[in-house]
Amino acid sequence: MDEFPEIGWDKVMDVNVKGVFFTTQKLLPMLRKPARAEDPSRVINIGSIDGLRTPAMLTPSYSASKAAVHHLTRVLSAHLIREHITVNAIAPGPFPTYMLSTGVGFGGKTEGEDVDWNEIGKRNPSGRVGNPTDAAGLAVFLASKAASYIVGQTIALDGGVVSANGNI
Template identity: 45%
Template sequence: MIAAAYVQNGAKVYIASRKEQQLKEASSRRVGQSKAGCEALANTIKERESKVHILVNNSGASWGAPFEDFPEQGWDKIIALNVKSIFYMTAALTPLLAKDATGFDPGRVINISSVAGFLTTAHGSRLASGNNGLWSYGTSKAAVNHLTILLATTLAPKFITVNAILPGVFPSKMTAFALKQLGEDGLAQGNPFGQP
């Protein structure tokens, strides 16, 4: 949705994803969640562009498992994708974001976080499924919120703004379990606007 809105408004858009099929549908290229993957994508962009106006970091995955059995991979994968990739992508593109940026027309970084960064995602919560808690997901989104503050203060002297958007639950592949379990009315009860 974000990329489509930028394209419809005349922007040149580069999309990176872990999901190759979605990339094929969006006609773009694939990147990993590592520092090397982020730097490789940034280098490809640097070969084609002299500057970047807006970077939207919209990576996210979740992992649900019981507290006693939560696997180490559930931490490693989620922290790498949801937090590290934001840091490394932003760092790699900072020179292009800063180029020609001014106080009146800054470079912009928008990190997509989640209300899960300050709400519970433990088992039994509205955001978790059954006895499974989203232990690493909520923690990773809290880290994104703090990383956004750190990046904002670090990049402000370069005329780059850094902000986060914290959406609530909305219909998606990642929240399909909650919609199935609670239904739209059940999700709406936890939302001040009265809709998921």
């Protein structure tokens, strides 16, 4: 933490927070056009469980940026729902990504003989890491008519890490 560069902090905030806000802002005309009370338009932000809890690894800018995404989701939802636009967020937990791979000692690799995601999954209350179908399923649900009454929520997609105090 003593040597974390300000430019690194700014880059993370720019991508994770400003990017979410200004992308939503630019898409508002397209979101407003088809929006109806019975079938609102949807914004689905991507946060992280590291914005919901204090992570084991020291990731201050990342964690703060993802917490900001979650709050921005609530703020935008409070204003945009009046225009029949829902805003929600998905907070992924452990998935076999480059970023997690660097944090657990796989050196950025997501597959190969020296990468054992099953071992990482054992630390998760569900006994596994997430997969693309898990993420796609939640995104499809949030984009569906079934989720038209869900507004301003951040949903942890983590196999129980946050709710059951998993140690990943």
